[in-house]
Amino acid sequence: MTRPGLARLTAVFGWIGLVSLGGGRSAYFHDALVVQRGWLRDEEFLQDLALSQVMPGPNFSNLAVALGYRLRGFPGAWCALAALVLPGSVLLLALAVYLWRGIGPEATLALQAMSAAVVGLILVMTARIMRVGLRRRAGLLLGAGTFLLVGPFALPTVAVIALMLAVGLWLNRPRASEALTPRSETGPPSEAGPRDQ
């Protein structure tokens, strides 16, 4: 298993950040690091994917940090984060500065149409994740409850997460029967599968 140098790592992560527009982004990492370059094994990638989903924070950057750490330790993690976030941030700020000087009616309507399309996009992405992620009954309860409380009922997210964590940890508490069958190293990282944002 070859491990890249820091400069190479930064270049590759920066490139992934630039080309991974729109969705299904963890797949880009898998393709670039596992399939194309053989820097990581499948199970290493899946471990890091699971970690990025369990840890708080933006998933996509957390995944980059976990992969960067595995490849080059802490310096690798910071380079991976910077390479992923900085180029797009400069672009975003440039657009923001430009647009908020005032835009014409055409640009306003174009932006509104794109916003509507983005809602269609995130709806489809969320529905896809629901199909794989909400199979167990406890999961369905937690997912639906969280949505209702945060969305239509507009309760503070902190309170909803605290409540749902308490309910969920109790519903999913470790049981004696499961303790006897430890999870295999190559098993899927989580029931929800690849996910990002």
Next chain:
Amino acid sequence: MDLFRLTWTILWLSFLCIGGGLGIIPEMERQAVQVHGWLSAREFLDGYTLAQLTPGPNMRVAMVIGYHAHGLVGAVLAGLAMFVPTAVLTAVVARHWSRLRGRPWAITVERTLAPIGIGLMAGGVYTLARSAIHDARSAIIAAAAALLLATGRVPPIVVIVAAGVAGWLLAAR
């Protein structure tokens, strides 16, 4: 003082990110639009759209909030608050992860967080849809985009840009 409030707000929001950034959109909108008045709901939605349109994590929308509140300094601080602290935590846990993940409670946490994260994401869709879908035209565009993307044959960025071009042409008519 408000700069500190901005940084602190984005920081605690970043720690609420479970599963996907989309999940904290409802709380982020409430804090930025209703509680602190840093920008309007429409500007927030536009910011999310631009973050989706440009490469990199969507949670760069925090930088747009920062920009509206305090210019470029606000944008940089918001960006650091959103990405760096949770990244440090992730890197530290990554060090021990291969040993921790086999524990029964790690499975419990994963099983619990995954559906909560999905519920939060659905809440994010709800929040953004409320701002984005305001007439028949935006509803039709959203539905058409969803149908196209559901086929899995068209890249998301193509659909979003096509919608933008359609909006532009409708306006120029």
